[in-house]
Amino acid sequence: MENFWAELRLMEGLVIAAVLSGLIGWERERRRRSAGLRTHILVGVSASLFVVLADTLITQFATSSDLVRFDLVGVLGAVVSGVSFLGAGAIFSDRRGGGTQGLTTAAGLLATASVGVACGLHLYVLATGATLLFLFTLAPLSRLVGQVQHAEEEKRDA
Template identity: 30%
Template sequence: METEIPILDMLTRLSVAAGLALFLGLERELHGKPAGLRSHMLVSLGSATFIIIGMSILFATAEGDPSARIDPSRVVEGVIGGIGFLGAGSIIRSGGHIQGITTGASIWLAGAIGVSAGINNFPLAVMVTVIALIIMVGLGQFEREVINEKNNKKQS
């Protein structure tokens, strides 16, 4: 199939999407969470793929193909909704305790990284990944220390 986006460019976009999401997935994997490397990479790869498909249809529309009509923002909306469903599935409520919110958020963010890579905005995809890792790793450690300190004070 002929497309406005060269094959090597598509491969680059898909590789960047999967590669950056690897870092989010690795963080979740190292913390023993059920959604890890493969889940995050697949969500990001899928997001980038749907964006590339949407752009291909948009290019066909611009060339006058009347059967190809698309609003690119609707593709993004569909991706966001689908990933939100996946992320919500990772959240578990056990008694009064809720688990998986950070994993759900990171899955959703992996989708955003995929969308960014899919539209060829690599700087945005990298910035989102770096900021997310700072939040997940740096603030996660800070949060654990504060909670441990708070719990130790309660027990004293």
């Protein structure tokens, strides 16, 4: 029964990662982007779970043998690599030279993974602060950039 409560305590980071990742995903969902609510929650919770699993392995087995090396930094690198691979799939180039699409989606997935990692490490204040910064970047800053671009177009057309 003690093991059950210990595992339930580990779920805390995953639940908070789901909520914070969901906030980022909801913002993307409202804008009808390809990676929305479900995708961001899956990325954030997965990143958190990988960190929790690595930390649990280190805690349980690190002292049992000098022949086995445990490296939480390696797990973090694997999370970044995996999410970057997903992000690369979200990026498209316009063949007519009109630009690139999906960069914000790819960056959002990486940002969401970092929130999940912070939650897996039980750094909830940091994860919440980062989420708020990401949301500010995605919403108000997006509107500001749109206004500036619109003003520049009007100048050009005048």
